[in-house]
Amino acid sequence: MNPVPGESKKQNANRIIKATILDHIDGDTFRVKLANGKVEVVRFLCIDTPEVHHPRLGLQPFGLEGAAFTVKYAPVGKEVELEMDVGERDKFKRLVAYVWVDGQLLIRMLVERGLARVAYIYQPNTKYVDYLEKTQKKAQKDEEKAEIKKYHSE
DSSP states (O other), X not given: OOOOOSSOGGGGGGGEEEEXXXXXXXXXXXXXXXXXXXXXXXXXXXXXXXXSSBTTTBSOTTHHHHHHHHHHHSOTTOEEEEEOOSOOBOTTOOEEEEEEETTEEHHHHHHHTXXXXXXOOOTTOOTTHHHHHHHHHHXXXXXXXXXXXXXXXX
């Protein structure tokens, strides 16, 4: 996998929080225990995966695939790094962060495979948006991801 060009998390080292995954909510949200012992729900910045537990629609197409990918690469008990951007919480009071697993940006991995779309971009949390949009365009050209592309364009 290609590293993220330009800025790296090392340039933002003072905004990195180590955490251990406790459980998964869906493909773009999980619960973690921070190094200080506090438990937080973390929503991944700048992407959206189909919902597993949508309040009105229930399970959305490809929701299980996105969730399974996140579980596979960031399993319960795994230590991850949460890179904070400027704004730290969303309107639901969840911690919002870029998630790094073994040096890889998890949101990029999801977008690259067509399991997430670039969405919910709120200023000033835009550090990786351009890179993610390029990754998404490339993924949308891949025939294997055609169904996911169709879902995310609705």
